[in-house]
Amino acid sequence: MAGERQALKMMAAGAPLPAILEVVVRNIEAQAGAMQCSILLLDEAGTHLLHGAAPSLPDAYNHAIHGMTIGPDAGSCGTAACRNETVIVADIATDPLWRDFKDLALAHELRACWPKPICGADGRVLGTFAVYDRQPRRPSPIEVELVERAASQARIAIERKRAEAELEKTHKQLLDASRQAGMAEVATGVLHNVGNVPNSVNVSSTLVADGVRKSRLPNLFKAVALLREHDADMGAFLTTDPKGRQLPVYFSQLAAHLAGEQAAALKELEHLQKNIEHIKDIVAMQQTYAKTSGMSEIVQITDLVEDSLNINATALARHGITVVREFAELPPVVVEKHKVLQILVNLIGNAKHACDKPGSTDKRITLRVAGEAGVVKISVSDNGVGIPAQNLVRIFSHGFTTKKEGHGFGLHSGANAAKEMGGSLTVQSRGAGHGATFTLELPLAQCSTR
């Protein structure tokens, strides 16, 4: 019983499976005298038996058995796993099931072998628990019961470990999905930003076209034609004819007007050009981030911060949010650009959302970049709704969101990405109504360039 308790304690403490199985085996051996026991595990394909625990059997024997193929007549264990039933071989020397393996067993003085399949909750075979004896014989009823108990303990340990592994795998998949969702956020930001530019390009080009259509240029041609008619008496026409006398003033007014038309057209064209540059820049930026995903690069942190702001630029402007920059001079650093961008885009997006409280006129986001004692600190502060103390403790938990359309992925995956880069993401807020500050810290020492 003490052995069983020990195995359970080890499971609870997260001990490795081989160590737990060894305790299960030793526990049974201690209760059953001279018997030697083994646990073999069925591989994922369900075709081969792998070493689990057999501390009293000779190493050479364990080695030879490890990886054996199961089958309807593959020794005792291979047969038990294949048929999913207890197999009792009273004499290895004569039993046909051992035809291919008996030399190996006899060389190690093993004469009897009684395995029981270890079955999972769904009835599938997980492995085998076997008892070997040096004498040819069948098990006693007490020994059968012991094997029963051992198989059930082994089953608990194996199933628990597999569930843990499955959980870890799912968790990892979820994290990857969150991270992809983070990058999706960047992509959405880019599209949103670029998506609005064509509208403004459209407005500019319509204005230029309208201006050209309504231009007073044709009036100039009319006035010139009038002058031509009076080529012969130009002097008299300009001084005595009522129409001719108005012409100099008309010309100067027309010149001023045309200059105005030209300036307006130029301004719109400049605007157009800027917008097109903006589209180009944002698309190019998105491409460099997509290309360098997973790679570290030398960057100026402030450039990354500017890129994150650019991605949110349209929304920040639309919500009338003032952006304050407090950037210290720092050497370039080596970081995984897309990870930092993903974190910052979410922080800025969250800050923008927090500032959007009804009736607020002073909406402000402050971005600080500072370096000290081997770390670079990038913080995003807002004067928005703030965070109540009870939310501060769970704000980085996966799925925590207070937004109707939120996922609660942003901060969780951001904190994980920061950790992966050897840094951290932390929050400070004095409570509801007091704004919030998120700080991303990244190690400088190991990443600063020479």
Ligand SMILES: Nc1ncnc2c1ncn2[C@@H]1O[C@H](COP(=O)(O)OP(=O)(O)OP(=O)(O)O)[C@@H](O)[C@H]1O
């Ligand atoms: N600057 C902030 N001020 C106040 N509350 C904030 C701030 N940033 C985050 N929060 C709170 O933390 C929650 C979680 O943020 P997180 O970025 O993880 O997810 P989300 O923004 O809700 O959704 P998404 O996964 O789409 O980003 C938000 O719903 C909000 O309640």
Ligand SMILES: [Mg+2]
């Ligand atoms: Mg968010």
